[in-house]
Amino acid sequence: MAVDRDMSVLIVDDYKTMLRILRNLLKQLGFNNVDEAVDGGSALQVLRSGASYGLVISDWNMEPMNGLQLLKEVRSDPKLRSMPFIMVTAESKSENVIAAKQAGVSNYIVKPFNAATLKAKMASVLGEF
Amino acid sequence: MPGEEIDPELARRLRALHQEGGGFVRIEQIAGVIGELLERIREEHSRQEVFLYRELGGLSEYIKAIKAEIAALRPYEIQNHYLQVASDELDAIVDATEAATHAILGAAEEIEDIAGRLDDMEAVRLTEIATRVYEACTFQDITGQRIGKVVRALKVIEERVMTLVAAFGPGVEERAERGEASAGAAELLNGPQLGGDASRQDEIDALFSGNG
Incomplete structure (x- = not known):
C-alpha cells in the first residue's frame, strides 16, 4: 500500500533547531503537513484533541x-x-533502546542522524515511499 | 552478692586479713581495703579519661584544620562566582550556537527555494547541499544536551560544597565570607562577555569618539 504523503506528522522536540531540521527533511521527503510540539505533555494534548496523525516523531x-x-x-x-x-x-x-522497544516504539533513530536514516526508518514503519 | 564472683584482689586482701587476725577481721580493716581499691579504680579511670581527653583534643584540632582548609577554598566564592559564571557561560554557548544554527538553516532553506526555480539537475544538486546542511546542523541539539549535562553536574558540585560548609558550621561560613578574591583571578580578563555585561561595538566606538 502506498504511503499517503498528505498525512499529518507530529514532531516533538524541545530544541527549535531540531524541529526546524525535521520539518525541512520531512518536506524534502514529500511530507508537508507537519505539526510541532515542544514536550510530551503538549504533544499528548494535540494527539488527544482529535486531530488525526499518521506518524509521531519524538525526542526522548x-x-x-x-x-x-x-x-x-x-x-x-x-x-x-x-x-x-x-x-x-x-x-x-542499549537499555534505553530496550526500554523504548518494550514500551512499543515503532523505530528508533540515534542523533545525530542523516536524511537517509530518517527515510529508511520511516519506510520501515509506514512502508516504502 | 551470692553467686557473683568477688574481685580477686579484694579476695586476696580479705584472706590475708583473715589469716593475720586469726580468723577475725575488723570492720576498719575491711573499710581500709575497700578504700584502697576505690583509689586504685579512680586512678585507673583517670588514666583512661586523660587518654580520651587527648584523643578528643586531637580530633578537635583536626576538625579545626579541616574547617580552615574549607574556608581557604572560599566555598561562597565558588558558589556565587565561579560556578555561576561557568553556568552562565555555558548557557551563552547554547544560545549562540542556536542563533548561528538558525541562521545557517535559514540560508539552507533559501537554497532550497532557489532550487525549486531551477532545472532538475541543478535543483537536485542544490537540494542535496541543503540536506547536508540540515544534517550537519543536528550538532546543535547534541551540544545543547551535552552542555545541559555539564550545567547539571555543576549544580551537583555546588550543592555538595554547600552541604560540606553547612556540616562544618558557621565558623567556615564567616571566614569564607570574609575572604577576598584571589589576586591571580582578578588580574585575568574575562572575555568574551555575556549579553548583559557586554558592550556593543557601536557603544565602544562612541566611547572612543567622545560621544559616550
Missing part, C-alpha cells in the same frame, strides 16, 4: 514529560495505541 529528553512517557501514554490510549511512533534521540544506550 524533554521536560516535564519526556518522549518515553509520551510513548507509554500513547500506547495505553485505546484511540492512539496503533499510531506509528519513531523515537529520535541522543540516548543510544
